[in-house]
Amino acid sequence: MNTKFGTFGGQYVPETLMYPLKELEAAYEEAIKDEGFIKDYRYYLSEYVGRPSPLYYAERLTRYLGGAKIFLKREDLNHTGAHKINNVIGQMLLAKRMGKKKVIAETGAGQHGVATATGAALFGLSCTVFMGEEDMERQQLNVFKMKLLGAQVYPVKSGTRTLKDATNEAIREWVRRVEDTFYVIGSVVGPHPYPTMVRSFQKVIGEETKEQILEKTGELPNVIVACIGGGSNAAGMFYPFIHDEQVQLIGVEAAGKGILSGQHAAVLSEGANGTVGVLHGMKTYLLTDPNGNIKPAYSVSAGLDYPGTGPEHAYLFDTKRAEYTAVTDSEALEAFNLLSKVEGIIPALESSHAVAHVIKIAPKMRKDQSIVINLSGRGDKDVQSVQVLQQ
Amino acid sequence: MNRIDRTFKQLKKSGEKAFVAYITAGDPDMDKTEEYIYTLEEAGTDIIELGIPFSDPLADGPTLQEAAQRALKKGATVDKIIDLVRKVRQKTSIPLIFLVYINTILTYGKEKFVESCVEAGVDGLIIPDLPYEEKDELKDVLDKTTLALIPLVAPTSKDRIKTILNGAKGFVYCVSNTGVTGSSSSFHQSIDSYLHYVKSCTDLPIAVGFGITHKKDVIKMNALSDGVIVGSAIVRQIHKDSTQLGTFVKQLIAK
Numbered sequence: 182m183n184t185k186f187g188t189f190g191g192q193y194v195p196e197t198l199m200y201p202l203k204e205l206e207a208a209y210e211e212a213i214k215d216e217g218f219i220k221d222y223r224y225y226l227s228e229y230v231g232r233p234s235p236l237y238y239a240e241r242l243t244r245y246l247g248g249a250k251i252f253l254k255r256e257d258l259n260h261t262g263a264h265k266i267n268n269v270i271g272q273m274l275l276a277k278r279m280g281k282k283k284v285i286a287e288t289g290a291g292q293h294g295v296a297t298a299t300g301a302a303l304f305g306l307s308c309t310v311f312m313g314e315e316d317m318e319r320q321q322l323n324v325f326k327m328k329l330l331g332a333q334v335y336p337v338k339s340g341t342r343t344l345k346d347a348t349n350e351a352i353r354e355w356v357r358r359v360e361d362t363f364y365v366i367g368s369v370v371g372p373h374p375y376p377t378m379v380r381s382f383q384k385v386i387g388e389e390t391k392e393q394i395l396e397k398t399g400e401l402p403n404v405i406v407a408c409i410g411g412g413s414n415a416a417g418m419f420y421p422f423i424h425d426e427q428v429q430l431i432g433v434e435a436a437g438k439g440i441l442s443g444q445h446a447a448v449l450s451e452g453a454n455g456t457v458g459v460l461h462g463m464k465t466y467l468l469t470d471p472n473g474n475i476k477p478a479y480s481v482s483a484g485l486d487y488p489g490t491g492p493e494h495a496y497l498f499d500t501k502r503a504e505y506t507a508v509t510d511s512e513a514l515e516a517f518n519l520l521s522k523v524e525g526i527i528p529a530l531e532s533s534h535a536v537a538h539v540i541k542i543a544p545k546m547r548k549d550q551s552i553v554i555n556l557s558g559r560g561d562k563d564v565q566s567v568q569v570l571q572q
Numbered sequence: 573m574n575r576i577d578r579t580f581k582q583l584k585k586s587g588e589k590a591f592v593a594y595i596t597a598g599d600p601d602m603d604k605t606e607e608y609i610y611t612l613e614e615a616g617t618d619i620i621e622l623g624i625p626f627s628d629p630l631a632d633g634p635t636l637q638e639a640a641q642r643a644l645k646k647g648a649t650v651d652k653i654i655d656l657v658r659k660v661r662q663k664t665s666i667p668l669i670f671l672v673y674i675n676t677i678l679t680y681g682k683e684k685f686v687e688s689c690v691e692a693g694v695d696g697l698i699i700p701d702l703p704y705e706e707k708d709e710l711k712d713v714l715d716k717t718t719l720a721l722i723p724l725v726a727p728t729s730k731d732r733i734k735t736i737l738n739g740a741k742g743f744v745y746c747v748s749n750t751g752v753t754g755s756s757s758s759f760h761q762s763i764d765s766y767l768h769y770v771k772s773c774t775d776l777p778i779a780v781g782f783g784i785t786h787k788k789d790v791i792k793m794n795a796l797s798d799g800v801i802v803g804s805a806i807v808r809q810i811h812k813d814s815t816q817l818g819t820f821v822k823q824l825i826a827k
Binding site for chain 1: 626627628630631633634637641644649650673674675676677678679680700701702703704705706724725726727728729730732736747750751752755
């Protein structure tokens with residue numbers, strides 16, 4: 182298997198992890214060629230997750246914005262409330278197949294942590310989730326949910342106490358317990374084979390979308406928009422459309438308090454000045470200072486608060502197949518409110534970034550054109566913090 | 573001949589084992605780091621490993637993470653650390669190795685980094701997140717120099733060991749267990765056969781690191797290898813009471 186996307190990706194990890202990574206790669210390659218494995222994966226996606234998720238024509242939002250037709254890919258309707266579960270089901274089945282009894286995971290917003298805790302409960306595996314202390318404060322409800330599902334939540338106190346450090350700590354734990362533990366990475370980040378594997382367990386989003394949009398409109402969408410932290414929902418949505426050159430792919434990063442403020446989580450967007458480096462075992466675009474230290478990322482949305490991007494996105498950016506832009510906290514909050522009021526759908530703050538970009542572009546497009554937004558998660562987890570922000 | 577090779581050759585001749593000491597550069601500041609280098613040498617250290625602090629040190633346990641944070645807060649930078657080496661080189665010929673994460677090198681610029689190391693008098697690099705598969709990243713720039721890229725092997729390396737050691741320079745850094753630096757002094761269950769196997773795969777000297785804390789660890793590992801690497805225990809001693817650094821190292825080395 183190719184370990185890189187162009188020059189991005191690879192396996193920049195301590196030697197101790199090379200053997201388990203090779204073992205994982207071999208197990209993954211064998212599994213995806215095994216009809217039984219694919220059948221199980223599909224079974225849980227339909228019977229447990231509730232797939233396919235609808236592609237909903239947002240008629241009132243379309244009318245409100247007065248331009249292109251807007252469709253929402255409703256990943257928010259999945260069991261556990263976000264796209265994260267698709268990947269977890271795949272990795273849990275793989276962990277079981279490899280005979281591992283313990284799983285560990287990192288989480289930012291808590292969605293991947295909840296999904297992993299759910300999968301661990303479903304498959305009877307013991308589960309520890311690493312979460313930054315700051316994120317634990319921001320996402321208390323998800324912390325409670327993980328505990329309810331039987332997982333241990335390990336508070337990460339090092340560094341910025343967010344997703345970046347939770348990932349470091351999960352990798353360190355994996356190095357320690359490598360012989361009996363499976364590391365369930367939640368995004369298209371980390372060393373090979375994770376970026377490829379996670380995307381392949383998420384590409385069901387794009388595959389369904391393609392079928393659904395053709396059925397509804399008879400043609401491919403003009404634009405697809407998805408939010409990007411590590412980039413798993415975007416990767417899963419974009420992948421089946423990569424060769425449909427007429428479809429414009431747009432990844433929306435978090436501009437936080439504005440890119441010029443320096444307090445943001447954008448690496449590919451104009452002005453973000455991402456530099457090519459290595460973090461969490463992969464070569465990609467990152468936020469670094471001139472001495473090579475990783476700069477803390479900032480976003481109102483914990484799930485986008487990551488100072489890097491998946492290596493495949495770095496590649497799609499360099500080859501110009503996808504475009505990357507950013508929206509601020511306040512634009513995302515406006516979108517959060519608007520979608521709630523106009524469609525009765527409360528989006529996750531992460532997904533609100535994608536909606537915010539569509540608010541900008543839809544009015545400039547023709548009415549016979551169409552946009553698909555990947556509505557990656559629901560906003561229940563964010564309601565409390567938005568309430569505080571709006572007081 | 574590279575200073576690392578010379579040191580191991582001399583040790584072999586006199587039937588002694590190498591003591592490699594790690595400290596984080598800039599913890600608590602550059603002047604103190606300079607002082608510690610001389611103290612360590614005087615106490616009988618054979619090789620000094622200087623850590624370039626990084627914000628996200630994946631292979632390090634809490635002790636070295638905290639040391640890196642302290643150094644970064646005090647303003648440690650690659651340039652300042654290279655200046656320190658230049659200064660130290662005027663006074664000592666002890667082999668100096670940088671422990672540096674690959675992101676630091678990529679951001680600084682590969683060629684500029686390697687050239688500065690050579691010019692300042694650095695003898696080797698240990699890059700914990702640059703495994704064999706990614707070493708081409710620096711091949712072109714390293715091939716032109718005598719700077720040794722010290723290979724790391726772990727108990728999980730198994731059949732990779734031969735490949736990793738083919739054409740390697742300096743010495744072999746044998747990680748004592750699965751885990752991060754400073755974990756504990758419980759070594760991998762099959763440490764004996766693992767180290768024997770490493771030894772059988774190479775003509776280079778082999779040294780054992782990770783979790784070496786007490787005198788008994790040094791004795792045990794010296795019997796199985798050509799030397800030990802002690803990091804977290806030294807950094808803890810410095811943080812606790814740096815005036816006793818020399819004494820601490822002397823008792824670890826004493827036969």
